[in-house]
Amino acid sequence: MTAKGALMLSEKDNVATLLEDVASGAEVLIRLGKGTSTVNARESIPFGFKIAVKAIARGATITKYGETIGSASCDIKQGEMVHIHNLEGGRGRGDLMKGDVR
Template identity: 40%
Template structure:
């Protein structure tokens, strides 16, 4: 079993299926990506560079925009992601 899942071929993130520690390495489509920080189960990991204001893709669709530059192996979460979903409008 893989330790992460890529939900769509166009996604620029994967979902952790276990808790990862800083320095762990994941192999995505033949590319080794060292993790920049610890990442909890169910959280997103960048697998491609994502420039500030570019879309973060999950399920092949945008779930939000990067609020800063994100490098492969970095945790993608509310600290660097502005959601596309509107809540309590």
């Protein structure tokens, strides 16, 4: 069986973007520059979604493409899908802006 593909753009990333649909239990080959690593998917994850490349603790920052995209709303195991059910986005939140007096 051929490993499925995923992409990371930064060594800071703790998630990778899937380049194809992945079935539960599938081996995912993660490319970062000229290097690769693998992780096993813990669930079926669709093309374009994020997979955790390592365990992420509740409250920890989630980083994609070298940028913070939010924080984990619960513990996320390596190989799990990272999406709105376990990711709290921080972008566009007016309550997190400096000087907010609400």
